[in-house]
Amino acid sequence: MAQYRVKLSGYPLPGHTTESIAEALKQQMGLGPAQVRALLPPAKRVVKAGLDAQEAERWHQALTRAGLAASKEAQAAPAAAPAKPGDPLESLRSCLAQGFSRRRPSPLYSMHLSVVTICCVLMPLLYLALVTGLGYALYWYLGHAHLLIGRRVHGIWPLLLVYGVPGVSGGILLLFLARPILAGGSGRDRSLTLDPADEPRLTEAIQVLTGAIGIRPPVALKMSNQVNASVHFEGGWPGFFSGRKVLTIGLPLVAGLTSQQFLGVLAHEFGHFAQRFGMRCSFLVNHVNAWLDVRAHQPDPWDERLQRWAEESGDTVIRIVVFITQLGIRASRMLLHGLFLLSFRLSRSLSRQMEFDADRYEVMLAGSENFRETALRLRALSQAFGEIDEQNARTWREHKLLRNIPQAAAAHVATFDTQAWAKLKRSLGYGTTRYWDTHPADLERIRSAQDLQAAGLFHDDRPATTLFEHFAEHCENATRAYYRQLGVDYQTAELCDSQTVTSIHSQRTTAVDDLRRWSGRQWRSLPWLPLQLALPDAQAQLSWQACIDELRQDSPAIARDWEAAEQENKRRMRLAFSGTLDRHDIPSHLNRVEAFDEERHLPEYQRIAEWKTPARQSLIRVAGLYRRRIEHTLGRERLVAELVFALSPLYNDIECLQEAWFVASRFPDSRDPAQHAWLSRFRHDADVACQDYAMHLLRKCDGIPQTLLEGGSVGGYLRKRCPRLDHSSASPREFAGSAGLLLDGLNYAYQAALAELAQRCAEVERSRGITGIDG
Template sequence: MTIEMACPHCQNVLKFRDELAGRKGKCPKCTGVIEVPQVAAAAPAAAVPASKPAPKPATAKPAGPATSATKPAAAKPAAAANPTAAPVRPAHPVRPPQAKPLTAAPSAASPAARGPIAFDAPDSPFILEPAAATTAPQPQVAPSPAVGPTVAGVSVASTAFSPTNAPTRSPQVGAAAPLMGESLRQQVMGGFLGPIQPVPVSFSYRLGIILSAMVMLLMPIVYFSMIGVVALAMWWHLTNNMGILGASRGRGGVFLFIIYLMPVVVGAALIFFMIKPLFSRSSGRNVIRSLSPQSDPLLFEFVHRVCAIVGAPAPRRIDVDCDINASAGFRNGIFSLMGSDLVLTIGLPLAGGLSLEQFAGVLAHEFGHFAQGTGMRITYITRSINHWFLFVVYQRDRWDDMLVDASQSYDIRISWVFYLARFVIWIVRMVLLVLMKIGHAATGYMLQQMEYDADRYEARVGGSHTFEATSRQIQVLGLAHRGAQADLEFFFKEGRLADNLPRLILANVRQLPAEALEFINDNIKNGKTELFDTHPCDRDRITSAWQEQAPGVYRGSLPASVLFTDYDTLARIVTWDYYFDIFGDKLKREQLHPVEQMVERSDREMAVSKSLDHFYLDAFSPLRPLLLPAYTITPTTDGDGTKRQLIQARNEQMSACLTYRQALKHFKTIDKNLVEAARAMVIYQASAVPDPQQFEHYFNSSREAYEFQYRQQQELVTCCGLMQRFETAIGWRVYSALVLLANTKVQARIEGAAEKFQQLSKLLPVVTVFAARHQAVLDVRNSLSQINTFMGHYEANQQNGAFFSKANELLSALSLKLITLADLLDKVDYPFDHAEGKISLRKFLLPENPDPQNVGQTADCADKLLDNLISVYVRCVGRLCVGALEVEKALGLEPLVSPPVEKEK
């Protein structure tokens, strides 16, 4: 039923749904305030059946400063004139109303008020105000902090939802009961407010489809025509040039026979290398984890509702994985093109990191691709053809290696045929590369228009403001994913893996520093869409979404993870699938540990890292060893004297800080220059010429590199002299604090001091060996750098005997230095907890010696040993600094304040 009335100000005829009776708003024509008349009470409203959810009223706004319901609508943004400007949004955007996260079960005694719905678009029908009539009881809600700090005045999350504090489906001790069952379904599905206006197909999208279809039709024709021309040329040669075979006898006949066979060999090789991708199989995922309507009914209902709103077919299957992504595609590839056989793949970290409102928009985007069926099918075909050409042009496999080996192994009187075949194949691949670039340019335009089209669906379902917040949040999750991968690498070194990767990613969201969010903001602001990009940059997409001025038709601030019946169990399952794809049968269940323990470890390491920087006054470098006055701690009875010694060391460190920072910066530059000069010298010693692209400083001769190295070494001596005062003070400060920690009077002021002293004492052997063998560590690093330089010059020196002789000499030197350094660490215990129990530092850093004749294996082992050794050393120094800071706090010493650090661009 609708209510019809005329605006009392401009007489514009308006129609409203009957549930808007009694509410106030604005006329879209004159913006005058109007009130929707009440419906005549001729017949009482029917009671809502108990088996169905009650109609959901307008969602309430979060608690905070009240906003006027008659605020003028924002002006529609104009297109960006400056290509580097930030995304264009309305001058005064009005945030759509949102429901707050639920923390308690519904209470009939405390109904929630209906808050105003503030539409952003200037052409909104009106802005509704709360009705005077009593509304149906709604669950009480409470706000929770947004995800991370705000960026450019816009919260990273569009709703008040933090993934790290997201409510789970299982009860927690001391926590409010989470929504479950029918109450959860009502909360989730009640967020849908109505349909959206259909998204028309733009002229640019239609033009892109036509252009792409024409180019993609031409590319396969050219490709297979080339194969046909080569085959016909081979047949013509075999049938018309047989006279070559009888033109001469003896050695000349053998040569003519090779000439006769040469086009056949070259042509056959060319055809084979063009069609061999047909027989190549993509590795793909080993495990596909699919859900069913019986296992996750709420998810399927939610997805089907979004599909109905968008006007797209519902997926036949829903898969889940560990990606920061959601995608919809044809379930059986080309065999599903003619029907509506779709599969939706959802990345669980994405669902855990987005609100329902954001997630609904993402789903609308994916299904928006399928709302325009013809365009999506053409897109699938064009993507397949592009991938095919990419495969043909760039794929190298064992067949390519065999052809290279054949051209280099045989006598030149025979191998020239293989060289010719390689040359012809290279020419054809270059021709196909040009075709591929043309195809990418044509399809890139269409794919960009397709993304804009899908973005309109997302904006109309979730809202323009939510679209921008989602774009930022996905980038936040991307950075958190990288942090989680770093955590996994750290855990794996100690024989552990987190059992829940999605939760680990969400835990990394709260660890992101403000600089990371600034990076995301700058990345969006300075984004630029290039010719061959398949997706427009976020800046252009956000601008396009704001031009929709869409308020959205879904409201929901709960995390999207509530759609899954048991999110955490499912997350652990897909985490196992992810690890199994990497490790295969080597993966063991005992390697997986609760993610909560892993996050706790990561948090401790982060706290230690911050304490390390604080203790060093933001001037720590792993290139410099910690030099203690002594490496064994002897308790002293002269506590006052040691305290004075500690205070003096603090004063010395503070006084020398600025000088040290400048000297350390110069030291790093000198160190890099010395490594580069040594790299250039060994290349010249191998009778080769350094590649200018691999050097910041180019040296025209070995002598020039040697003289540069000599000057840098002189500067190094001066620089180290400037750093000595600060480093000496650091050593005495740590040593004095450890001596005081062994004192019984100081221990009385620190909880668990005796145990802490024992733990810190276990770290000293690592610090000792690193300081004693610091030059050996640098020697391994320098040799590794030289080996890597040789590997970068391999292609240009394949016929240079002196080059390979020098390379073997450097490889032998690196192998000897590596094993010698590792053997020195065999008597030092690994100082931290390991899954295997007590192990030596050598076993942790280098479990097995590399093959001294295998350059790749040796270089990889050296790289891992250096990385792990420095990591262990930094962790040890960090913990010593934490202990020293605790002692200073117990003595009542104020923390040292680091002088401001000049930020480097």
């Protein structure tokens, strides 16, 4: 009888949202929260398999009614994946037919493993014993306090002092100390699940590899956008007891490695599980270390709650209780920190030894010489991923994002020149293994691999992507999941290929480099030059070359003044925040040693805001020289059409918005009890001011047309960059969070416009034989 499976496409049906789908799955299908999360978009997985036609249709209709796009597919009988031309499967099957040679761990290693694990597991038990002891001590004290002072206690204040303060503060402290024991674990895994039926060759390669090593294959395959691969127990503790494993594959590895290198990396990951006892010990040790680290160093809502009680209450007794409790909490964190360091230090050498043992499986499969090449390739992919990610972030300012990050990272490696590869090769020889390191240094691992002198069982230089049927689709899904994890609000139309993103980034980078050369390395992003100001008579008479010669002659002083003016911009924001507090009689400091003084600092603030400082006065003169230089290049009558000259008058408004945004963002960080009573009102006033400045500036930008960026106008570009600016229902607090994007977008637009102008000016100057600032 024919069998069918029901599979999710990963997308909601039109008119349905994630929330409505989740509610429908709960109400109509009676699924639990964990089951609902597993089915929500972008989950692309087989929901049920091995169904007859009637059952498959029933599941398909149920999922469709809930709002999920699903398909019903005929299910073929399971069979071994056939080897195809260019597929490394056939050689992998033949070379691993005899399996790997197994090596039992030495008794000394097993003893070391057991001792380290027992010691690490004792850390939380020691902490539990401490909490229990403190609880008993508090109980004993409350029952025997009258015996300690020799008489019964009478009167409200003596009762509070002897029983109330110790009892309440001790009870709160015990609750705080018990929280680490009762608190839950980390958040859910954000990687994407891969349906093994979609990738039969990869699935068989994994089965062949795990069979040769002597372990069970993973029960699930996941994909990530990271330059890494890992195998871990399924679901944490349930997998620890059942032995069920999950393999997570970083798709940039597949895109950038050969089949030999990629399967070698997988052999390393599966090699960890060849030591069943060792892997369980490692799981226990890592969980203990993570638990101690989080509890010792992660902020806790109770800290803020206690601080708020102390700030809002005028009762002396409550403040004493909170103070004593905070001392106890601080002491408990110090204890946890000490236990973490001790446990971490005990376990690091064990972790490194396990890495060497896992490396042996990689070396046996792919060979000693290939191990070094793989290590080098992994470094190259990591560097390429970082550079591509940075390019992607910059081009997002123009609403363009990579559709496929893994393949873009691999393609970027191909652009590395000889010098870049030489630098990467030298980096393999840098660094030594320190006592705290979880992994040995690459150089030590390479030497260990070479000492094995293994020729390798599997040799195949074909790309690792030949093991996949739908690799590009997986990469795009992983890329979208990466954007969702970062909170990037993108549209599908904004995703483009790597050539487009690289071209935009290259054009902007080249333009900025040309701007720096044209300005003789004087240019800084802030503050903007006031190019809109009329020229004084002396500058209006300067010839083209004389104007440039003066800029060249004063270049060192101009660079210093521009840097000083940039620091004044930051100083202005700190002065504004301190001045706001001072107006409400709240003392504040500009820094650790300088207290705010209105008589001294208010005039300083006004000089900066009115461009009356020596550095800003110098920039006004410099702006005149650059304006005169541009007039000679383009003609005075054409300046009105230049975007830079339309943006320059906005700079005073921009500094006002910067100031308002800085003030609004500083209030949540305040911890001074004297400020807290006013904090809510101050914060709201700052948010409203920030919103008013932003909308005023945005309306001005709507009237500035431009074709350099998307949007048709500067305001249109900014609204595309931050769609929340158009949400009139947004609260001032929510709107203030978008002000940073507005400022960044304006600076980017100004930089792009000035860089494009500098390119045209430099070309005209070269054609006219004018010597630039660089000579």
